[in-house]
Amino acid sequence: MKSARKGELIFEERPFTHVLDHSQQGQRCHSCLERSEHLKKCTACGLLRYCSLACQRCDWPIHRRECPCLKQVAPNVPLDSVRLMLRILIKTQLLEKEDQSTTETVWRRTFHDLMSHIEEIQVDPSRSQQFAQIVYTLRELCQGQLDLPPVTQLMEVFGKVTINSFTICDGDLQAVGVGLYLGASYLDHSCQPNAVVSFQGQKLMVRALRDIPEVKPSNIFISYTDQLAITEDRQRQLKEQYYFSCQCCRCQDISLDRLLKSFVCPVPTCTGAVCRIQVGELLPCGSCGMNSYEESYRRKVEDTFHHLIQDLQQIEQAKKAKDLDKVLSLCQKCLNPDTVMVLHSNNLLHIQALDRGLDVAIDLGLWEQALKYGLQLIPLYIKVYPSGSPQVGLLLLKVGKLELYLQRLECALQHLQQGESIIRVTHGRFHELYCQLSELIDQCTDELRVHMEHS
Template sequence: MATEEKEEKIEIVEVFTTKNRGRGVRVTSDVKAGTLLLTEKPYEFVLQNIERGYYCDQCLTKRDEILHKCSACKFAYYCNKDCQRAAWTSHKLECEGITRVSPNIPSDHIRLMARLSRKRKQQAPALNGSSTFPTHIDQLQSVPTDLRGDTQLEFSSWLYTLRRFMGDGEASNMQPAEVLEMFGRMRCNTCDISDGELHSMGIGLYLKFSMFNHSCDYNCIAIHTGTTVNVRTTRDIPANKECFLSYVDVLKPTATRNNILRNVFQFSCKCPTCRDANRDNLRHSVRCGNPECQEAVLVNPDGTVKKCSLCNFEGFPASFPDQLKTVEQQCMAKLSAAEEITNFGNWKKVLELSEQCLALQKGMLHPYHHLVVETLHFAMDSCIHLEKWEQALEYGRRSIAHLEFHCPGNNATAAIQLMRVGKLQQYLKMIVEAMKNLQKAEKILLITHGADHPQYIQLKEMITACALERRQTPRLESIEEAEPHQETEHKEETSKPAPEQKREKQKTEPVAETTEDKTKPATKDEKSKPVTEQPKVEGGKPGTSEEKSNSSAEPKQKESGSVRKKDLKKAAPPKEETKETETEQKDKSAASVSTTSSDETN
């Protein structure tokens, strides 16, 4: 059945030869947004080393329960014996190589290259033309590699490591020219394998998927389910029009995107998005110098600032271009460090660097600036891992406006962020706001992920839970939607965050089965414990056991431990109120006690 479905989907698209982009893929008939064009398993793939122990090496599924380690190499992890047996064909020789080079760990690309080389020798190439989808790696395009200077030294080191990893038997048949050709094919045809929340956790090569060309103004998106890639349309495409994917993050400025494309794929993009100078200039915009104006002011290529288009302010000091350059350089350095630190799970340091960047950007960079968007992403992720829910929500709210501006239409990145913010709001009992964001995300994810994707199913369950909670708590809904003419006491109650309202309620109502663990504050050691059991995500109630199976696309979480809900720390009724009641009873029975002494006793 799976094979029949795949063939049926391929009939929707076909390979054709473009004028200046080589082979490409186009639709054979009119298709609507959300149409599934292609479903494909990888030719070969590997789990990223940094995710080892968190995902199964065979099915790339994230597991909360303990994974089973390969008893020979102690390197690969599997869900169960079934996954281990299925992986043995690819892992057998790799297992020997890992043991051979231990304690050194081969890189992701070295391991993938070894797998591709072995599979290539096992499979005879099919003789098909350029008008059909490829069935062998030799039919893929290879990017020429210029071996001069540092590049030659780098390749020599890479080749030495590959030969040592594969062993003398296999390596003796590998010629440098052959390896270089394979390296070129791997470099321009592999892609990241991501989970439903776009968190990268593997690298794979897909033969048919490799035929899709790039455009920053893309009309298709690739979403993975485990190792399987699904290509869907993000907007309507007329018959015989080409299908495009984006190879790079479209949130980055045009110059950055094209630098990546030239370095890896040896071409530059000239799509409508790349030619939209005004939108790209907004990614470098600054705040207007007029305190009463919130307009984004554009910056000239030489660093000078243009006149505000709204209030005509142009009184920036002569030193402003130098100050702007310094702030941008410092922020880029700090964000680069933060990205590296996420690999080690030091989220406290990531938050510290993010807050330093936000302080530098305040009053200077406009919210549309690409560094502001990137900083808010790191800040929100770190707060989630540190269980700072309210602070994470604040950063998430701010980022949504930026993403919706930079990523209009059916953009999966914006949808995932809406889902994460909605999950935090649901946890903090902001049900009305949560419903709005989750419903926005649902419309986009239906297009980008499809109704049968686990991420979409999880989102629908969250919306259902929100709707149920909204019906069960009409008083909360009336408070959140209160009109300005309501009584003052209602306004004061509305102004409190949802967790504060919950704490106030706990002070007046008895709490059943309150344990000592829930009431006593966490010790220093407990606070520093890692937090693996807390989801790295994104929708629903953070830290609940029901969602451990729905892992998030947050930056890589390297810590483990239990989640302590802050609102449970004040669950016990205050002892002072009990003491006061006992004293009042004594006062009633002791008529000789004066008013002054009674006050002192209370």
């Protein structure tokens, strides 16, 4: 089979079926998932909205069966997971005697081919409860409209959807929907992937992060988890969500976890760091080798750790409540001088506080504050994310946009060009995110030239 060069599109695929995230209602089309200011409601259910007649017609084969179900429970809106299950059931019934393979991928695959992990789900209390709630809601939805298959078959479908669905993201990696992609579900996970998934509307694209000598499913790895998390958290997420453990090189590298768990060495003359591996236990400093710490320092580390955990939890709660001022206040608390004196800049909690602070400062229009956080994050992201991660490219883009707005043109151009070298690989030259980035580089170049001509 053919090879794939770094940045090359390996394949693209449209979903077997998908649903728009409820938070995006009224902002995006339910069919193509593109943002639009001119959405028209389905006149029957009043829930789904489309940007064009073409999108409505494209969605109609499924929606005409889904529509009466949604209408009879209105104004209540089923959870996204329930709607995805309903759409899967409708589509599999429609295609019961037809070929269900994808047409845009290099591998033929049917819904029947997907793994369900029923045995694991049956002994998983959380998943079993979730399944029971979905079945209860489906029965309310479908009563008098659609015949549901037996519970055993429903669990099979639930398992396949749960294990194989993808969160559909926009260019900023924000969730806009969830979908089932038969071809992409072939691909295995690695915390150090050689390929990356991006989306253009509902269309999924897989690109090579580095050269792949032979393009076949067993040679292509994408990441299922948050790559910024420490190994034990990634492993827990993989076990809980997908029922397997990862043995990749990143999971075997303990130096990264020590970096993400690091605190400032208490020796005044040392610039190194100690690692908190568990409550009350600190590894020797990586620079001076000091491993005999006073009890007061151990308590300070524990207090700092627990206070930060609580503050970050409150930040997430304030974000959900859309209380941006409180989010910013909590971020500033996490980054106060007393905390920074104990918490090493490489510590994951410090990175998370900076990350939340950057986003909320942008939302509040505090450009200088946002830039301050962004500039601190760049070397940390580069250090802890795998090479070529889109998260690094997006951060460089954010920082470059801030610097361009604040007329720090030389720095802006440098960061935008660094971001371009990553986004070109992860998203491709025709993705709208890359096009926006290219326009910013052109704008910055023009402004810098004018500035130099007048100086």
